[in-house]
Amino acid sequence: MEKINVVIGVIGADVHAVGNRIIDYAFSQAGFNVINLGVMVSQKEFMDAAIETNAKAIIVSSLYGHGELDCRGMGDMLKEAGLEDVLLYIGGNLVVGKSDFSEVEKLFKSMGFNRVYPPGADINQGIEDLKNDLKEKGIYA
């Protein structure tokens, strides 16, 4: 069976590359075909890559605190592009100054993200979640 394509990258003007490499490694090890767009990735790049590669999920990282601004409108854009079935995850240091993560999670879910992870989240949790979410859609990784 062909591997499932997953697009990953660090959004906005964020250049934190370490987490990006860990995600690349972990998801590849877990059997996914990872299309890694690297750092400083725009919304449009995520969208274009997902269309061409027929990706089933987009995993966005953001570490520098401007994630909210960078991700604004992203869920809607993907819907417009016909990618409403693509799972959209985000993780990292998403906002500055809000300590209550449940609020952050609520905010990003309202922006169209399916899963939101706090700083220090276990990567294996993300992999498990993705497998389960795909299974729910009838896709087996």
Next chain:
Amino acid sequence: MPNFCLFDVGSTYTKGCIVDTDQEIILAQASDFTTSSTDISIGIEKVKQKMFKDITVHIDKTYVCSSAKGGLKMIAIGLVPDLTLKAAQLACYSAGAKVIKSYSFELNQKELDEIENSNCDILLLSGGTDGGNTSSVRHNANQLIKLKSRFPIIYAGNKSCQDEIKTQLEQVGFECILCANVMPSYGILEVDECKNKIRELFLKSIVKAKGLSQLNEVIDEIVLPTPLSVFEALKLLSKGTKNESGIGDLIAIDIGGATTDVYSMNEKLVVNEEFGYKGLQEPLEKRSVEGDLGLRYSASHVYELKTDLHSTEFDAYINEINNNPHLSSNIELDTQLASTCVDIATQRHVGRLETSYTPMGISYYQTGKDCRNVKQCIGIGGPIIYNPNARSILSQCLTKPNQKDILLPIECEFYLDKDYLISCLGLLSKQYPDVVIRILKKKLEKLNHV
């Protein structure tokens, strides 16, 4: 080594030269008006007579490259405009073709009608990385089979569905040639196989369809579309061979009546390792064609782009050109038009440097090609080589003080292909690469400061 007679049959002129590959010299060269609207061989005969007027020499082989009858006209189809469509266009250009229409995403009826009436020679269908999207190429193949006109289709999309698409297209009478995906994975460009398939098709069917095969009596082989011949010669000149060193990175500009072609040959895509690279990887050897920039058929468009040129005298000249594209040149005004063509065409050809002010400091990333270190610029084609202001026209390819983000050359030596040798010599690039390089090194004319 033998003597060759080489011709470049163009839309306006037929150019020819005789090369002695032993002595590595040009024995004769000449040009005359093309006769492509009637019988191309008449023009070739005329040029031949001119060349043989003063010399007697045995010719072993005669080769021709051609851009007559509109050149090689292609349609490119991709999925996302910045990705597979761009990859498809780059493949067409590097094969020496003219892209007359480009389509992204799913074809609709209006676009299908355009294709029906386009009179294209070859259609390149791409879309999706290998293992990626299949719905768009499937949809587009389903649309194409509704067409009444027939032309060869090269399929260079997602490999997962190539067989079913080939079967489907062949069932309705299209010739379908499979080739490697132009973008096999995200951002990776793979045009070489596609380029070869286009060339094979050009030789096999296009030459015949364009009535060029009547030439077979006067020549031995139609080897290449002219832009591909130019491309191969420039690539050799830049890279060299194991026996003969190349001249390194270069940029070349060919302004015609309707289009402006820009070629760049580089050793590296990202020169400054500190820059990140974004988007589709561009080829180290790149050709781009600007269909809206030229000195005759596109002159009024060029004039509109450059409002600071506007004057009553210029208005009148543009009007005259529109009424008569064969109008003889007003040097001063043509210089200004040509300068605009070079300025815009090279800006479109090269990449950009984006600056991002991040919380961690300034970051740079590059899209497209970095030509800032290119030190040599070559002018090709009538409008440049006959213009006394060639140097000033070509110097428009240099970076401007307020546009540091556009990755144009910073300083260049300028050269002219004074004797129309590049397109002809490209025909020998496979057989006598060393000779081609050495002759070009000798014969390209360096332009000094005036």
